[in-house]
Amino acid sequence: MDSVTLHSIWTVLMFITFIGIVAWAWSSKRKKSFDEAAHIPFDEEDEPKTSSKPGE
Numbered sequence: 579m580d581s582v583t584l585h586s587i588w589t590v591l592m593f594i595t596f597i598g599i600v601a602w603a604w605s606s607k608r609k610k611s612f613d614e615a616a617h618i619p620f621d622e623e624d625e626p627k628t629s630s631k632p633g634e
Contacts, residue, residue: 602608 603612
């Protein structure tokens with residue numbers, strides 16, 4: 579096997595991996611999990627700011 583063949587095989591394997599990740603990310607089974615993760619920053623309550631400087 580020459581290097582061109584190895585590079586071609588590597589490119590095809592990486593493309594298949596990429597397609598697999600895209601299919602996993604866009605899967606309807608993952609939608610609920612991703613939606614919950616997307617709302618995590620908004621679910622936390624704001625903590626009151628405390629000042630470390632006296633007189634504020």
